[in-house]
Amino acid sequence: MDNKAIVIGAGIVGLATARALAMQGYQVTVVERSHRATGASVRNFGMVWPVGQPDGALYERAMLSRSIWKTICDEAGIWYEPAGSLHLAYAADEWAVINEYADKTSTERQCRVLSAQEATEHSSAIVRDGLVGALWSPHEMIVDPREAIAAIPGWLQEKWGVEFVWGTAVTAIQYPAVYAGNRQFMADQVFICSGADFETLYPEIFSAAPITKCKLQMMRLAAQPDNWRIGPSLCGGLSLTHYKGFSSAASLGALKERYQREYPDHIKWGIHVMVSQNGAGEITAGDSHEYGGTHDPFDRQFINQLVLDYLKGFARFKDETITETWNGIYPKLTNGEEHFIVSPEDGVTIINGLGGAGMTLSFGLCDQYIRGEGV
Ligand SMILES: Cc1cc2nc3c(=O)[nH]c(=O)nc-3n(C[C@H](O)[C@H](O)[C@H](O)COP(=O)(O)OP(=O)(O)OC[C@H]3O[C@@H](n4cnc5c(N)ncnc54)[C@H](O)[C@@H]3O)c2cc1C
Numbered sequence: 009m010d011n012k013a014i015v016i017g018a019g020i021v022g023l024a025t026a027r028a029l030a031m032q033g034y035q036v037t038v039v040e041r042s043h044r045a046t047g048a049s050v051r052n053f054g055m056v057w058p059v060g061q062p063d064g065a066l067y068e069r070a071m072l073s074r075s076i077w078k079t080i081c082d083e084a085g086i087w088y089e090p091a092g093s094l095h096l097a098y099a100a101d102e103w104a105v106i107n108e109y110a111d112k113t114s115t116e117r118q119c120r121v122l123s124a125q126e127a128t129e130h131s132s133a134i135v136r137d138g139l140v141g142a143l144w145s146p147h148e149m150i151v152d153p154r155e156a157i158a159a160i161p162g163w164l165q166e167k168w169g170v171e172f173v174w175g176t177a178v179t180a181i182q183y184p185a186v187y188a189g190n191r192q193f194m195a196d197q198v199f200i201c202s203g204a205d206f207e208t209l210y211p212e213i214f215s216a217a218p219i220t221k222c223k224l225q226m227m228r229l230a231a232q233p234d235n236w237r238i239g240p241s242l243c244g245g246l247s248l249t250h251y252k253g254f255s256s257a258a259s260l261g262a263l264k265e266r267y268q269r270e271y272p273d274h275i276k277w278g279i280h281v282m283v284s285q286n287g288a289g290e291i292t293a294g295d296s297h298e299y300g301g302t303h304d305p306f307d308r309q310f311i312n313q314l315v316l317d318y319l320k321g322f323a324r325f326k327d328e329t330i331t332e333t334w335n336g337i338y339p340k341l342t343n344g345e346e347h348f349i350v351s352p353e354d355g356v357t358i359i360n361g362l363g364g365a366g367m368t369l370s371f372g373l374c375d376q377y378i379r380g381e382g383v
Contacts, residue, residue, distance in 0.1 A: 014039060014186050014195040016178045016209070019049035021359055022201035023160045024370040027076075028378035030168035034197065038161070038170060039188060041177040045157050047203045048366065051226065051336030053284045053292050054153040055241060057368045059093055059145040060251030063116065066346060067253075070365075072372035074149055080371075084163035086156050087287035092240040093148035094122075094130060095247060096322045097140045101263045102245035106143040108257035109248075119145045131239040133283075133323045148241055152286040153367065181209060183355045200358045204337045210352045217350075218343040219361055222278075223303040224295040225311050228332040229325060231289035236326050238285045244322045246271070246280035274318065277311050281318045291325055297364075299340065307335055338363055347373055349383065 013029045015022045018040035026036045056077055058070035081088040097103040110121045120143075127142035128134050134142075164170035173188075180187040184194050204221055206214045232238075248254045249264050268275055278297025285291050296311045312333060340363040341348055347369070348361030359377070362369055377383045 011035065011196040012037070012194065013197040013199065014193055015199045015201060016186070017041075017201035017203060018045045018157075018161060018172065018174075019047045019201065019203050020157065020366050020370045021203065021362060021374065022199075023157070023164065024374035025199045025201055025359060025378065026164055026170050027080075027168065027371070028374045029197070029199070030164065030170050032378055036168070036170045037173060037193065037195075038164075039173045039176050039178055039186070039193065041175070041205075043175045048336045048338040049157045049203075050154050051334060052153050052367055053226075053241075053282060053294065054151040054156070054286065055282070055284055055367060056149040056151065057093070057365070058147045059095075059117070059119065060253045060365070061368065062252045062255065063113065066369070067116070069372035069376065070368050071147065072375065073369055074147065076371035076375060077149065077151065080160060080163060081151065081156070083167065084159055086151065086159050088149055088151045088156075089285075089287070090147075090149040092144065092146040093243065094127060094134070094240045095143040095243045095245075096127065096134060097142060097245060098138045098321065099140065099245065101259060101266060102248060103140045104259040105248045105254060105257040105263055106141070108259060109254055110143060112256050117145065117147070119143060131242060133238040133242060133325055135320070135322050135324060144240075150241060150284045150286065151367070152288070155287070178209065181356060183353055196355065198356045200356070201360070203360070204339050206339055206360055210358065213350060213352050213358065217348060218341055219339050219348060220299050220342055221301060221303060221337050222340040222363070223298045223300075223335055223337050224364075225307050225315070225335050226292065226294040226333065227312055227315065227330050229291035229293060230327040230329040230331050232285070232291070232326050234326075235289060237289070238283065238291070238323070238325070241282060241284045242323050243282045244280070244318060246274060246318065247282055250280040271318075274314055277314065279311065279314055279318065281315055281322075283319065283323055290331070293319055303337060307333055338366065340364070347383070349377060
């Protein structure tokens with residue numbers, strides 16, 4: 009008889025955990041509060057984004073995730089596009105950061121700098137006025153999070169026999185029993201992958217943990233006419249200051265100082281601007297970052313406007329109609345670490361705190377952790 013495992017939460021972390029456990033021979037049941045996943049995992053850009061990760065273990069983990077994503081998408085018939093990414097420079101200080109990054113990472117990452125002309129050959133969405141050049145990275149891949157997160161449970165069920173129990177909130181754990189109201193499940197191993205709802209189970213662990221919540225505002229633009237594609241995902245200079253991948257660039261400090269002077273509102277609201285395009289041709293644009301334990305549930309129009317104003321500086325689309333706006337919340341560690349894995353009691357493990365990189369790192373992290381590799 010297989011060992012039994014229960015995974016709580018069917019976001020990307022829960023799905024990645026379920027996959028890794030099933031591959032180790034566990035008989036896995038995923039228990040999800042909602043009737044389908046509606047958390048951070050369906051609210052993101054769908055960017056699998058190695059370029060943003062620092063050298064070493066995190067970059068390798070991102071690349072492992074990418075290969076797992078590809079295998080799953082191929083097997084499950086889920087759309088994805090390994091379109092790469094372009095970080096666009098419109099000023100000398102942005103260009104300096106990009107060149108330093110490319111110099112430091114050229115062998116490991118296959119990134120290279122492109123002239124303005126070469127960059128615009130990669131994407132006709134790019135604004136040419138004032139463009140100095142770009143960083144091209146081939147490894148970024150896009151999935152449509154709404155489609156992928158809805159489809160992966162079916163693949164897990166079919167390929168690995170993972171069972172899903174939807175619409176069932178876990179209310180307590182008394183190992184080896186897991187309770188959803190008066191319904192009881194028994195397991196040899198319990199994994200809590202509850203994302204931003206980290207208050208419900210083991211609240212004392214989280215109240216003592218270096219963790220907060222980050223709210224992000226996002227927008228969707230219409231499906232582009234005539235199957236027009238933007239090609240790679242696109243980012244402006246502000247993204248150079250957001251991702252740790254760029255922190256090794258010596259001139260990053262000077263760039264941050266200029267942005268602080270010239271874009272104080274963008275900095276205040278944690279805005280950096282990226283766009284991806286899904287298989288239906290829709291553009292996803294964002295985002296902002298507000299930190300705190302409890303967030304105002306409403307979106308602020310001026311934040312969306314700041315994002316759009318900045319976006320117009322580096323990308324234009326054939327149809328710029330905004331069709332949807334939303335926000336998402338993810339747990340974020342405040343000690344600079346990349347994930348939170350703790351065992352509150354024997355047989356119970358919490359996996360949380362992947363912040364803004366859950367789509368990029370979860371498959372790799374959970375694969376490595378469940379296989380017993382040090383993470
Ligand atoms: C706007 C936005 C953009 C982002 N963009 C990217 C990106 O492009 N690339 C990237 O790598 N990352 C991105 N991220 C980060 C990424 O989306 C998150 O790191 C990731 O989705 C977190 O996954 P999760 O499974 O922990 O959480 P969630 O997706 O929130 O899933 C947690 C699940 O647990 C369930 N649950 C909670 N409590 C219980 C309970 N007691 N019983 C049963 N079920 C329970 C919830 O209902 C939920 O479905 C973005 C995040 C946001 C918000």
